[in-house]
Amino acid sequence: MVSRMSRAKAYASDFLSFINASPTPYHHVDNAKKLLLNAGFIELKERDSWAGKIERGKKYFLTRNASSIIAFGVGQDWVPGNGIAIVGAHTDSPSLRLKPVSKKSAEHYLQVGVEVYGGGLWHTWFDRDLSVAGRVFVSEGGSLVPKLIKINKPILRIPTLAIHLDRDANTKFEFNRETMLFPIAGLAEAELNKTEADSIATDVEAKADFEPLSSMTERHHPKIISLVAGAAGVPISAVRDFELILYDTQPGTFGGMSDELIYSQRLDNQMMSYCAVRGLIDSMADTEALAGDDTIRLISCFDHEEIGSESAQGARSNFLPSIVKRLSSLSGIPDEDLKASSIGSFYEQTAIKSFLISADMAHAVHPNYSARYESSHRPQMNGGPVIKINANQRYSTNSPGILLLEEVARISKTPLQLFVVRNDSSCGSTIGPALASLLGTRTLDLGNPQLSMHSIRETGGAADVEHACSLFSAYFNNYAKIEGTIFVE
Template sequence: MPTAAHRHALDLGRFVMASPSSFHAAHEGARRLEGAGFRVLSEAGEWPTAPGGYAVIRDGALIAWVIPDGAGPLTAFRILGAHTDSPSFKLKPKPTTGAHGWLQAGVEVYGGPMLNSWLDRELRLAGRLVTLDGAEHLVATGPLLRFPQLAIHLDRAVNEGLTLDRQRHMNPVWGLGNPVEADLLGLLSGLAGVKPADVGGYDLVVADAQEPAVFGAEGEFFASGRLDNLSSVHAGLAALVRAYEVSGGDAIPVLAAFDHEEVGSSTRSGACGPFLEDVLARIGDGLGATATERRRAFAASWHVSADAGHAIHPNYPEKHDPANRPVLNGGPLLKINAQQRYATDAAGAALWARLCAEAEVPYQEFVSNNDVPCGSTIGPLTATRLGIRTVDVGVPLLSMHSARELAGVLDPWRLALVAERFFAG
């Protein structure tokens, strides 16, 4: 295994651990970009138009871009889209619950997690608290929660089929005592350094506390939570920093890491919202573009929607297409679907093939078995909203939407290499 791939995987692991929520992922991405020389801007402030690297955060989403020397009103964009959220559980109002001497947390299912994969794990709570003055405070616990499974002695048929009721069974424990006398939000407020009475609202999710790991006979596997889709966000960050360092090319590279993909994207920080269009319009305005010139720039632009996809499962081969069977470490996926659940068409496939050839990276095609419904991504959403040509790609995984997913060590690194070629224009 190339050491570059291992270094990339280890850094991806550090990024995941620093990003237990979408809000943390956006801020960690911005922190890394600042360290590379980017300027983090406020949406409410004036934006510079000079060549350089810039970034802006909206809630749990991050958009960053590089204006190259010589950029003008008709300069096209090269956008890599991804998302910062993952299937999980979100803390409810009045979250301190419990009975029979246990302290529990009231949580609501977020997206489509594999419920059984969250059982018997040490888990964190992470996200943001917003105080009454409107200030946002990021907070993350260490190992705090656990969804304990019922012992087999009390459910002898569990191995014949496990059924989990989302309301009754998915209530994690976090301590012992009387819930009337406990205060989960008070604990979190203390970690954030604010008074519980000053907290006006919160967005807090559950995340796996286990460190990512490289393993396998030859160190070929990488296991981690939130690979769907922090593997793509991390690859985009690495490629964008490289584009900033090179500071060349005939296009404006953009990383658009949206929130809320797992619940439909219909929010102000999701791919259905106006965030990307707002940023692209302001970049165009700064370069002196008219409305017509902006549309001409869009017509010459490309969007690579990068989201994790499926590798063939050795124990369930019948769930996959008979001819297209991606494997771990076989290269990033080109994702295709006749119902346009992915936005890839022939032009996008040709672009991806050319980029992979230039990066000297193999790639694999993914298409669903006709009897298995296909998921979707931000690709069709962005293509529909902006009219920018789009191709859907991603890193192959096993155990997608598990609390801990499985990738190959080579594939996230290879995705970053191809993203570098894409950003080069």
């Protein structure tokens, strides 16, 4: 029998492989799709009719913008209007992103213009070995096709100023994000030695018919375009546009003297979204898992949480509500058997019978800044998921939700912790309040504890990966029988 300790190490190792292969939300969703497909999930298209396509006892997923994903399994006893057990998370993290016109140079250096995304600890991005990854649109067979690329070598760096020229740097490190956050991409002399392919691409673009925008090699350094084209496996002239995100080339790894920690970029929030995916998959690993279940098990991982979720693929969009509406009336029942007047009723019934766990990383107590934490709420790494509570509804947790989660944690033998911020401290928020408002669904906020949130190099607990996966799996497996015992009108 596998011990929980060895299980925890295996889960953490799998998570590290996942996060190292997922430098952007696009890669994150693509790798989640691979896990789901390998587990027997069937891909759906949001634009298609689902009439007759969804069957009880089967598993499905769909994506939006290739950066948000919803996956679900339909219980064998599901009927329209029943509840859905939901875990929501997000796929994005604070980052630097290439500007639409990124070509810059100064003092014989090649530089690239970047735009800040989210509320990052930007000083941690200095003196790191950086590269780019993202989504590239290329011309292929008369169509414009998206391709994921990841340049696997350091090509960018944002250097700090020498201490000799700034004696106050250790006491007050300040910088202008518009003028002092330009990564260096190389030396200008290297640009003079363009490859033959670069020259051909430039010549082709120069002879082209009228174009509404300047060419890619005018907007970006030709060498950048060459590297992107190589990573995409296409000619330079085929690169039409891209959305590129900077990432730290140092891979995530185990840390601490006993490998009890994880050091990595993007723990917030790839750890919780990974655990949501794994928890859903694990809950249906048994082929009979959906037998006797009258609920739907669902995860929703959204892009753009770090900037407020206000997008077509964010948590404040219609992505999850529209899927819940379709499932509430379509699952297992042909369209012709439904009265149009009943569809809205099914949706409202489903929403009120459902429950959402909003899964977003939490703050572990920092040993050097312990005074910043409320004295009775100091989460420890590897102490289990943290239930986040805020009286001002920055988090959506309330007592019925805590009691429900306690029952799930008792079944899975998962330790839980509680967290509130100090009254004299600001408080972040999550997708929880937004989705609770959109759906009218009972909601609880939780997340694994970590240090250095929004840094380019964060720290988490290795055992907490398995803690969250086991908790989510037990939640999906037991929601149907627990939900009815804890209900408030």
